[in-house]
Amino acid sequence: MSPFAKLDDAVANTGAPGFAAGFSAFRRSAPGLLDGRYGAGTLGLEPAAYETAARAALAMDEAPGEAGAAAFFRSHFTLLRLLPEAGSARRTGFLTGYYEPEIEASRVRSERFAVPLYARPDDLVKVDDVNRPPGMDKDFRFARRLPSGLLEEYPDRGAIERGFLAGRGLEIAFLQSPVDAFFVHVQGSARLRLEDGSAMRVGYAAKTGHPFTAIGRVLVETGELTLAEADMAGIRDWLARHPSRLRDLFDRNRSFIFFAEHPVDAAAPGPVGAAKVPLTPLASIAVDRERATYGVPYLIAAEGLVIEGAPFRRVVVAQDTGSAILGNARGDLFLGSGDEAGRIAGGVRHSCDFAVFVPHRLADRLLARRGS
Numbered sequence: 001m002s003p004f005a006k007l008d009d010a011v012a013n014t015g016a017p018g019f020a021a022g023f024s025a026f027r028r029s030a031p032g033l034l035d036g037r038y039g040a041g042t043l044g045l046e047p048a049a050y051e052t053a054a055r056a057a058l059a060m061d062e063a064p065g066e067a068g069a070a071a072f073f074r075s076h077f078t079l080l081r082l083l084p085e086a087g088s089a090r091r092t093g094f095l096t097g098y099y100e101p102e103i104e105a106s107r108v109r110s111e112r113f114a115v116p117l118y119a120r121p122d123d124l125v126k127v128d129d130v131n132r133p134p135g136m137d138k139d140f141r142f143a144r145r146l147p148s149g150l151l152e153e154y155p156d157r158g159a160i161e162r163g164f165l166a167g168r169g170l171e172i173a174f175l176q177s178p179v180d181a182f183f184v185h186v187q188g189s190a191r192l193r194l195e196d197g198s199a200m201r202v203g204y205a206a207k208t209g210h211p212f213t214a215i216g217r218v219l220v221e222t223g224e225l226t227l228a229e230a231d232m233a234g235i236r237d238w239l240a241r242h243p244s245r246l247r248d249l250f251d252r253n254r255s256f257i258f259f260a261e262h263p264v265d266a267a268a269p270g271p272v273g274a275a276k277v278p279l280t281p282l283a284s285i286a287v288d289r290e291r292a293t294y295g296v297p298y299l300i301a302a303e304g305l306v307i308e309g310a311p312f313r314r315v316v317v318a319q320d321t322g323s324a325i326l327g328n329a330r331g332d333l334f335l336g337s338g339d340e341a342g343r344i345a346g347g348v349r350h351s352c353d354f355a356v357f358v359p360h361r362l363a364d365r366l367l368a369r370r371g372s
Helices: 019-035 047-059 065-076 157-164 178-187 215-221 232-241 243-251 339-346 360-371
Strands: 004-006 077-082 093-100 102-106 115-118 124-126 142-145 171-175 189-194 199-207 257-262 284-287 297-307 310-321 330-337 349-359
Touching: 004 360, 019 047, 019 065, 019 297, 019 310, 047 065, 047 349, 065 077, 065 349, 077 297, 077 360, 093 178, 093 189, 093 297, 093 339, 115 178, 115 257, 157 243, 171 178, 171 199, 171 257, 178 189, 178 232, 178 243, 215 232, 215 243, 232 243, 232 339, 297 330, 310 330, 310 349, 330 339, 349 360
Parallel strands: 093 330, 102 189, 284 310
Antiparallel strands: 004 077, 077 349, 093 349, 102 171, 115 171, 124 142, 189 199, 199 257, 284 330, 297 310, 297 349
């Protein structure tokens, strides 16, 4: 059955803050919708259907204001409710948050800065249904190419942090704390303050392919934390109190991220996401890449989440992805950069309603599919 449903007119016509920010984010993704770089996910939100809206956005002023942006979305799109996938335990959507950490770092190893972030190794290759070796999990998107040309699973976090990549010159920066490095991996990007006073941005380049395991969930399952305590602040507090147990806990998350350096652009609102555009705080979300389509705008309402003094209800655009973001009505909201954004992001774990802005003709087809 189709996961789309008609949205009540009263809901669809209700105003939402953030139309202007949502428009700005959509406009940044418009070239990607036009040049074919974004593939359609299994939800069937075809990039080609968004071309008219993308061209119109590029032809408009970059800052049309709230009223102009709201008129744009209402003119070009029908809002459809997006339901969780069949068999899901959730009856509503679910929203979490992430951010760009700002951390002290060095380009060279020293006694103070000794925890590396690695660039993508040259023996790491993408795999798909064509070249994936027999027996390799279908969810693996990367593998290790051996000198013989054969492919195998890439060594996991534990093996890499015990020295598998040592001596290959892949280190692009060094941090002080293994805890900071671990959370940079979880967030997928960071803004680094270097010893010489300059800044450096690093972002996701690839991963080993192993599945992501949330250490907060591990701590809840083992009784170390309650579910309410297992937000980012609670996890960091637990790690600070149990330094001898860091390595074993971190190794439970076998996924390992490789990074690329990005320019620090004062005009860019955030790091570059998987859709290859800078992320916009409170207007960019990470989505399930297998299901969703980059560049597509959504309306998300999470009544229990209060940000900037009001329940969260905003226009956001799919511009990133993450290993833990799985499902139809599932999003990870980008909160911005720095400690305050991190504080807010760590507490975002809220049920929410997902609606997606769909070009009118495509919306008619998707609703007809539901009724068939």
